[in-house]
Amino acid sequence: MTRCLRHARHYIASLLLLWGFSMPAAATLFRIGLITPPGHQWTDAADAFASAVATQYGGEHEVIVYPSRQLGTEAQMLQLLQTGALDFAILTVSELSNRLPRFNALYAPYRVGSAQQAAELLGSAAARELLAGLPDELGVIGTGYTMAGMRHILSRKPLAQVQDLQGIKVRITPLAPVRDFYRLLGAAPTPMPLSSVFDALANGQIDAIDMDLESIWTLRYYEYADTLLLSGHMMFPAVGLMSARGSLRLPAHLRQALAALLQQQLEAVLNRYPALEAQWLNQLQATGITITAVDAAWFGEAPVQWQQHTLPP
Numbered sequence: 001m002t003r004c005l006r007h008a009r010h011y012i013a014s015l016l017l018l019w020g021f022s023m024p025a026a027a028t029l030f031r032i033g034l035i036t037p038p039g040h041q042w043t044d045a046a047d048a049f050a051s052a053v054a055t056q057y058g059g060e061h062e063v064i065v066y067p068s069r070q071l072g073t074e075a076q077m078l079q080l081l082q083t084g085a086l087d088f089a090i091l092t093v094s095e096l097s098n099r100l101p102r103f104n105a106l107y108a109p110y111r112v113g114s115a116q117q118a119a120e121l122l123g124s125a126a127a128r129e130l131l132a133g134l135p136d137e138l139g140v141i142g143t144g145y146t147m148a149g150m151r152h153i154l155s156r157k158p159l160a161q162v163q164d165l166q167g168i169k170v171r172i173t174p175l176a177p178v179r180d181f182y183r184l185l186g187a188a189p190t191p192m193p194l195s196s197v198f199d200a201l202a203n204g205q206i207d208a209i210d211m212d213l214e215s216i217w218t219l220r221y222y223e224y225a226d227t228l229l230l231s232g233h234m235m236f237p238a239v240g241l242m243s244a245r246g247s248l249r250l251p252a253h254l255r256q257a258l259a260a261l262l263q264q265q266l267e268a269v270l271n272r273y274p275a276l277e278a279q280w281l282n283q284l285q286a287t288g289i290t291i292t293a294v295d296a297a298w299f300g301e302a303p304v305q306w307q308q309h310t311l312p313p
C-alpha cells in the first residue's frame with residue numbers, strides 16, 4: 001500500500017513537472033525490516049517508529065516498514081544493514097548470538113523468572129554494554145532491546161514429566177544456546193524459522209514448539225497442539241539495529257534522533273509485554289487446552305548443565 005502511494009506520488013510529480021509545476025522536495029526514505037507479521041508487537045513498534053518520524057519530521061524524512069521477511073531472512077537483513085542497503089531492522093538477538101557468543105548469556109535458562117524481570121534485565125546498563133562493540137564487529141549500531149517475553153513449550157503430546165521430552169522433535173529458533181538446552185533434555189531440537197512453524201505443526205512434522213505466548217495465541221498454534229507447558233524457561237530478546245555505514249550519510253543529530261525514536265518504541269513493547277502475557281494466557285486458558293505451570297526444578301539438572309556447557313568460562 002505504502003509502495004503504491006509512493007509510486008502514485010512519483011507519477012503525479014512527473015506529470016506536474018511536465019506541466020511546469022514543481023512539488024516539494026521528496027522525503028528521505030528510510031527502510032526498516034523485520035520478520036514478524038503485521039499485528040505482532042515488534043511490527044507495531046516499527047509502525048509506531050514510522051509514525052513518530054512522520055510526526056517529528058513532517059514529510060522531510062519517511063520510514064517504510066517491511067514486515068514478514070519481505071526483505072529476506074534475518075541473516076540477509078543483517079547483510080543489507082552492513083552494506084548500507086537497509087537502514088534499520090528489528091532482529092532476534094539470535095542473529096547476533098550466532099556470531100558473537102557473549103549474547104548467549106541472554107538465553108541462560110531461568111536467569112530471569114518472569115517477563116517483568118526480563119524487561120528489567122534487557123533495560124539494564126549491563127545488557128546495553130553488550131551492544132557497544134557492534135559497529136566495529138558487525139557494522140551495525142544497536143539502539144537497544146525489546147523482547148517477545150518468555151519461552152514455553154507447546155506440545156501435541158502430553159508432558160507430565162521431563163522424561164516425556166526424550167526423543168520428541170521440538171521446533172526451536174535456529175540458535176545454539178536453545179539447541180543445547182533441548183539436547184541436554186534428551187529431546188530432538190529441530191531448528192526452523194518462525195514462518196515455517198505453522199505448517200510443520202499442522203502436518204505433524206514436529207511434536208512440539210519452543211515458543212512465546214504471543215505467537216501461540218495470535219498465530220493460533222494452540223489449534224494444532226493442546227498441551228502448554230508454561231515453563232518460562234528463557235527470555236526471547238530482540239534488538240533494534242541501525243546500519244553503521246548508512247548512518248554515516250546522516251548528520252550526527254539526525255542519526256541520534258532516529259535511533260532514539262526507534263528505541264522509544266522498542267522499550268514501550270518491553271514494558272507492556274508483562275501485562276500482555278497475562279492477557280494472552282487468559283485467552284489460552286479460555287480455549288480449554290491443558291496448561292501446566294512448571295519451574296526450573298521440573299527440568300532437573302539441565303539448567304545448571306547448560307551454564308557449564310554453553311557459556312564461555
Ligand code: BEZ
Pocket residue numbers: 035036092148172173193194210211212215
Ligand atoms: C521465533 O523464532 O520463535 C520467533 C521469532 C520472532 C518473534 C517471535 C518468535
